[in-house]
Amino acid sequence: MKKKGVDFLLLLGSGLLVYCLIASLAWVGVIDEYYMQLLSVAGVYIIVALSLNLITGFTGQLALGHAGFMSIGAYTAAIFVMRASLPLLPSVLLGGLVSAVFGFAIGFPTLRLRGDYLAITTLGFGEIIRVVLNNLEGLTGGSAGLQGIPSFSDTGNYTLDAIIKFSWIFAFFVATVATISNLIRSSPGRVIVSVREDEIASTSMGNDVTRYKMIAFTVSAFFAGIGGGLFSALIGYLNPSDFNFLYSVNFVVIAVLGGLGSLTGTVLGGLVFTFAQEWLRVLGDFRLVVFGLLLILLMIFWQSGIMGNKELSITGLVRRIFRKGGRAQ
Amino acid sequence: MFKKSAVLLVILAFVVALLPACSATSNTIAIGTIMPISGPVSTYGIQSRDASQMAIDEINAAGGVLGKKLQLYVEDDEATPEKTVNAFTKLVTQHKIVALVGGLTSPCTLAIIADAQKRKVVLVTPSSTNDTVTDAGNFIFRACYNDSFQGQVMAKFAYQNLGAKTAAIIFDNTNDYSKGLKDSFTAAFTALGGTLVDTESYAKGDTDFNAQLTKIASNKPDVLFVPDYYSTVSLVAKQARTAGITVPMLGADGWDEIANNAGDEVDGCYYSNHYSPDANDQQVKDFVAAYKAKYNAEPNALAALAYDATYMIADAIKLAGSTDPDAIQAAMMKTNKKFVTGQISFNEKRNPVKSAVILELVKGDVANKPKVVYNTTVNP
Numbered sequence: 114m115k116k117k118g119v120d121f122l123l124l125l126g127s128g129l130l131v132y133c134l135i136a137s138l139a140w141v142g143v144i145d146e147y148y149m150q151l152l153s154v155a156g157v158y159i160i161v162a163l164s165l166n167l168i169t170g171f172t173g174q175l176a177l178g179h180a181g182f183m184s185i186g187a188y189t190a191a192i193f194v195m196r197a198s199l200p201l202l203p204s205v206l207l208g209g210l211v212s213a214v215f216g217f218a219i220g221f222p223t224l225r226l227r228g229d230y231l232a233i234t235t236l237g238f239g240e241i242i243r244v245v246l247n248n249l250e251g252l253t254g255g256s257a258g259l260q261g262i263p264s265f266s267d268t269g270n271y272t273l274d275a276i277i278k279f280s281w282i283f284a285f286f287v288a289t290v291a292t293i294s295n296l297i298r299s300s301p302g303r304v305i306v307s308v309r310e311d312e313i314a315s316t317s318m319g320n321d322v323t324r325y326k327m328i329a330f331t332v333s334a335f336f337a338g339i340g341g342g343l344f345s346a347l348i349g350y351l352n353p354s355d356f357n358f359l360y361s362v363n364f365v366v367i368a369v370l371g372g373l374g375s376l377t378g379t380v381l382g383g384l385v386f387t388f389a390q391e392w393l394r395v396l397g398d399f400r401l402v403v404f405g406l407l408l409i410l411l412m413i414f415w416q417s418g419i420m421g422n423k424e425l426s427i428t429g430l431v432r433r434i435f436r437k438g439g440r441a442q
Numbered sequence: 443m444f445k446k447s448a449v450l451l452v453i454l455a456f457v458v459a460l461l462p463a464c465s466a467t468s469n470t471i472a473i474g475t476i477m478p479i480s481g482p483v484s485t486y487g488i489q490s491r492d493a494s495q496m497a498i499d500e501i502n503a504a505g506g507v508l509g510k511k512l513q514l515y516v517e518d519d520e521a522t523p524e525k526t527v528n529a530f531t532k533l534v535t536q537h538k539i540v541a542l543v544g545g546l547t548s549p550c551t552l553a554i555i556a557d558a559q560k561r562k563v564v565l566v567t568p569s570s571t572n573d574t575v576t577d578a579g580n581f582i583f584r585a586c587y588n589d590s591f592q593g594q595v596m597a598k599f600a601y602q603n604l605g606a607k608t609a610a611i612i613f614d615n616t617n618d619y620s621k622g623l624k625d626s627f628t629a630a631f632t633a634l635g636g637t638l639v640d641t642e643s644y645a646k647g648d649t650d651f652n653a654q655l656t657k658i659a660s661n662k663p664d665v666l667f668v669p670d671y672y673s674t675v676s677l678v679a680k681q682a683r684t685a686g687i688t689v690p691m692l693g694a695d696g697w698d699e700i701a702n703n704a705g706d707e708v709d710g711c712y713y714s715n716h717y718s719p720d721a722n723d724q725q726v727k728d729f730v731a732a733y734k735a736k737y738n739a740e741p742n743a744l745a746a747l748a749y750d751a752t753y754m755i756a757d758a759i760k761l762a763g764s765t766d767p768d769a770i771q772a773a774m775m776k777t778n779k780k781f782v783t784g785q786i787s788f789n790e791k792r793n794p795v796k797s798a799v800i801l802e803l804v805k806g807d808v809a810n811k812p813k814v815v816y817n818t819t820v821n822p
Contacts, residue, residue: 146535150528247616257572257618258523260552271535271561350523350553391528394518400480 120428127427128287135283136276149275151387156282157344159383160289162367163376164336167293169365170373170422171302172329173309174224175232178239179337179364184356186212186338187345188246188253191262194346201265205285205342209335215242216334217327224326239361246353258352262345282343289336294376296332305329309374370411371419378420385419470513471765473498473755474533475748476526476544476554479518487546490568490748491516492737494543497752500732507759514752519545523553530554534561540765541566541755543748548572548618555582562767564774566754568747571695573622576792581771583792585751585783586716589619592694593626595714595798595820596667600692601634603800603818604712606664608639612654612678614670615643623669623694639663651678655685665689671696676704683707698743701803705810714798716743717783718816721799729782743783750781784819797821 135152138144144152161183168176186208193204223234246253253259266277296302304325307315316322345351363386371382389407393400411418475494478487498514506512515537517529526545533539541564545551551570558565559579566583567575573590576582587595600606609631614620628638639661642654655678658666668678668691675697682691690710693700697713719730719740729749733741741749754777761776762769778787784796797819806813 147528147532150531154524154528244616255618256616256621257574258549258552260574261556261578267560348524348527348553349556350527350549352523352549354549355522355524400518 123428123431124291132280132283135279139276139279140272142272146271146275149279151391153275153279153282153347155383155387156279156286157340157347158364158367158387159380160282160286160343161337161340162364162371162379162383163289163293164333164340165364166368166371166373166376166379167296167329167336168333169368170375170379171297171309172305172326173312174326174330175229175365176235176330176333177232177358177361177365178235178237178242179333180356180358180360181235181239181242182212182216182334182337183341183344183360184242184246184351184353185215186341187351187356188259188341189338190342191259191345191351192252194263195259195261201263201281201346205339205346208342208345209339212338212341213331213335216331216337219334220327220330224323224330236358236361239356239358243353243356246356253351253353256353258350260350262349262351264349265346278347282347285339285343289339290376290380293332293336297376301325301328366408369418370408372417372421372423374422375418375420375424377425378418378423381419470511471507471759472513472515472537472539473752474515474517474530474537474539474542474544475752476517476519476529476533476542476550477546477748478521478550479516481519481521483521483547486569486742486744487518487521489737489739489742489745490543490546493733493741493745493749494752496733496736497749497756501753501756507756508763508765512756515539519550521547521550523549526550526553527557530557534563539563540759540767541770543568543751543755545570546744548575551575555579558582562771564755564758564767564770566751566774568751569744571622572618580792581767583754583774583788585747585754585781585786585794586695587796587798588793589622589694590626591793592714592798593623593628593669594630595800596623596692596694596712597627597630597634597636599712599714599800599818599820600665600667601631601636604665604690606636608637608661608663609665609667610640610642610658610661610663611638611667611669612642612644612651612658613668614646614674616646617670619671619696620669624667627667627669649677651681652685655682655687658682659686663689666691668693669696672698672700672703675700676708679704679707679711695743701806701812701814704812706805706812708803708812709805711803712800712817713803714820715801716799717746718799718801718814720814721816725780725782746782750783750786753781754786 139149161179165179168174189211190204190208193199193207194201219238223231247256265281266274268274304320308322308325312322367382367386368379370386372378393404396403475491477491478484495514498512502511515533517533519526519529543566546569548570551567555578559581562581564581566585568585571586571589573588576584600609611624613624632638640658642658644651666687666689668675675693679691690712693713695715698715700708730741758770758773761773775788786794786796789795799819800817801814802817803812804815
């Protein structure tokens with residue numbers, strides 16, 4: 114019990130430290146608004162990629178429709194903020210919930226499928242959502258898009274606005290990591306991982322495999338929706354055509370890049386993905402070629418991604434340093 | 443060990459990148475442009491960027507503005523609104539731009555107008571025709587006419603110049619551009635006294651239009667309005683002729699490049715555009731010659747618009763006498779000059795009051811390769 118308490122404080126402390134460091138660097142101008150914007154975009158990508166990793170990395174089911182869940186969350190949050198004048202926080206949470214309901218509804222018939230079949234059905238689902246959003250003109254603005262979604266804050270001070278924007282996304286990022294890592298370590302989480310390792314063996318142990326897949330899928334849809342809600346406030350404009358199949362693939366790339374089954378890997382993967390895309394822009398037309406080449410090389414030499422399925426544990430690191438220091442004395 | 447050092451490398455790269463990039467020096471004035479240099483409409487984006495750069499070079503060669511040189515900062519938006527927001531943030535924070543030429547497509551422009559208005563950056567979109575673009579505030583201008591004007595122009599041309607009494611429309615109902623044109627054409631044509639005998643729709647990506655076209659053919663319209671981009675239009679045109687529709691087809695600026703993408707079936711069709719490269723006008727001739735000399739290609743309409751937008755901004759800064767955003771905005775409103783794409787002044791909604799050029803497709807010298815000729819100019 115005591116160990117848990119110390120761990121919790123350590124994680125809270127290190128999270129706060131990272132946050133304060135970035136926020137204060139932004140405040141004094143070392144990190145400018147552009148990089149705050151990129152960090153915020155990376156934060157949203159990471160939240161969605163983490164949700165995908167829960168399905169693909171931990172449950173072992175390939176899903177290719179996360180842009181669909183993200184767009185449901187984004188449109189729900191934006192519509193509640195704009196049409197119902199609801200504050201942002203409940204709107205984002207509602208976005209997550211609506212997305213989770215869809216996740217549940219879709220998961221019911223499809224999670225009995227495995228592997229390739231699930232990939233195709235989720236892909237189809239993502240496309241259906243896009244077409245529906247395109248045709249619900251009165252609500253979503255249709256193909257013209259939804260414009261003028263209010264941002265997180267409007268203080269008149271751009272630096273402060275950038276910090277507030279980052280704070281929102283960082284808070285949701287921490288909440289996502291905490292929820293998913295706790296879920297993985299819980300008893301249902303162990304069953305979820307056992308499904309990835311061997312579905313038949315897991316069934317023969319008496320586990321209701323479909324039920325646990327449903328849990329993972331619904332939670333995943335929830336966080337993808339949350340990511341979408343934050344995205345709508347971050348960008349301020351939504352267009353159904355942007356949530357296409359290729360957009361879903363981005364999240365698969367992040368999860369694979371970081372390492373399937375590793376939360377810290379996804380975080381690193383999201384940062385690398387976002388910043389690489391921006392930096393490689395100087396290459397102009399060759400950007401996509403170089404980016405593709407980087408991914409190919411990575412997959413050849415580093416098959417399991419940046420972190421493999423390992424985690425970079427802060428508590429573990431601190432404990433190791435502490436123990437080493439203790440021995441030396 | 444390998445993995446640990448790699449992780450460290452990533453972190454190091456991250457820190458290095460956070461070092462702020464250098465911004466414009468005090469003896470230059472920074473202008474930004476956000477264009478789709480890569481992605482599905484990169485042909486348009488690259489030409490627009492080049493034309494804008496050409497304008498900047500010409501202005502600098504003539505002594506610059508306010509005794510300073512103009513510096514153009516280019517960002518690629520990949521034709522996605524999300525990347526446009528990042529690019530815009532980069533331009534305003536790192537390069538401190540005073541004005542922006544962009545974006546090219548309407549969704550990209552719509553994503554940044556609120557921010558541009560808030561930060562008081564004069565934004566001139568060369569080619570976003572969506573009607574709502576300039577609604578965000580008094581700092582948002584455009585160099586092209588909007589969708590509703592184009593629809594009106596074609597309706598007027600069909601009724602008055604072609605003498606059409608009945609018309610039919612086939613349009614893409616998943617595309618905002620196509621829908622906007624359909625609505626404005628319908629309104630203007632019926633207001634003039636014409637009758638719309640049939641309106642049919644399809645969805646983006648459709649390749650078979652036979653059902654709709656057969657129905658249109660049975661209604662015998664005098665003209666058929668096809669408001670879409672050239673790639674779809676070329677498919678519709680071929681099937682329309684097969685279905686027995688022999689009347690002229692009409693289109694809008696999305697038809698730009700149609701002559702390179704369709705055959706005999708579009709002979710005798712008309713479309714509205716922002717300028718005509720072969721119009722008998724010295725300014726147009728000079729622009730086309732300079733562009734050809736520099737980039738070895740015929741500039742399309744969007745390039746001409748980006749060129750004009752850049753000149754408008756430079757003129758406004760000159761007139762304002764400073765780089766104060768409010769002064770530039772006020773000077774922009776006073777714009778009234780002949781540009782490559784025509785005489786331009788702004789109305790109270792910061793849309794240009796300008797004429798449209800009607801181009802006709804005729805049988806070319808090479809078989810199955812139509813030629814574009816200037817037909818007439820329609821004034822607002």
